[in-house]
Amino acid sequence: MHPELLDCYLQLCLDPGLPRERGWPLFAEATELVELPPDRWQRIPRLTPAAAQAWQSMQAAAKQDGIVLELISAFRSYRYQAELIARKLDSGLALEAILRASALPGCSEHHTGRAIDLATDDGMPVLEPQFAETPAFTWLQQHAASFGYFLSFPPDNPWGLMYEPWHWCYQPDR
Numbered sequence: 001m002h003p004e005l006l007d008c009y010l011q012l013c014l015d016p017g018l019p020r021e022r023g024w025p026l027f028a029e030a031t032e033l034v035e036l037p038p039d040r041w042q043r044i045p046r047l048t049p050a051a052a053q054a055w056q057s058m059q060a061a062a063k064q065d066g067i068v069l070e071l072i073s074a075f076r077s078y079r080y081q082a083e084l085i086a087r088k089l090d091s092g093l094a095l096e097a098i099l100r101a102s103a104l105p106g107c108s109e110h111h112t113g114r115a116i117d118l119a120t121d122d123g124m125p126v127l128e129p130q131f132a133e134t135p136a137f138t139w140l141q142q143h144a145a146s147f148g149y150f151l152s153f154p155p156d157n158p159w160g161l162m163y164e165p166w167h168w169c170y171q172p173d174r
């Protein structure tokens with residue numbers, strides 16, 4: 001997509017009209033981020049310092065219990081989220097269909113640098129509902145809260161978003 005077109009699109013998305021209409025929360029972009037080891041695609045995930053430390057402690061504790069937790073996605077900028085949606089629009093998907101699975105720029109918890117998408121080593125496609133059937137998910141349900149991580153989008157969540165068993169957010173004060 002042409003960069004100027006993307007800028008226009010980003011401005012349009014950040015217009016709070018649509019999120020307000022849908023009752024979606026708006027999230028500020030994290031300002032302080034630290035880098036984590038490369039993911040399976042050799043991208044460098046970033047989280048806030050506290051979320052990163054809690055994630056690494058949680059991953060190590062899971063490993064001790066024989067559970068592999070792998071980071072699939074962490075911090076995302078507004079621009080990255082806009083590009084994600086623009087690519088889906090380009091591929092011919094309708095905005096309504098896209099918004100059932102992807103947040104508008106500004107509305108993704110990943111902007112905060114405290115949200116993580118997780119996978120395990122079962123060889124299955126990532127970010128799919130089947131993650132809820134894995135021992136890794138059972139482990140998370142039992143232990144994630146003690147590291148400050150909570151499931152953001154349980155079934156029938158108030159935002160009408162898809163159930164995302166893989167998406168956890170660091171909220172130590174919850």
Ligand SMILES: [Zn+2]
Pocket residue numbers: 073110115116117166167168
């Ligand atoms: Zn997510």
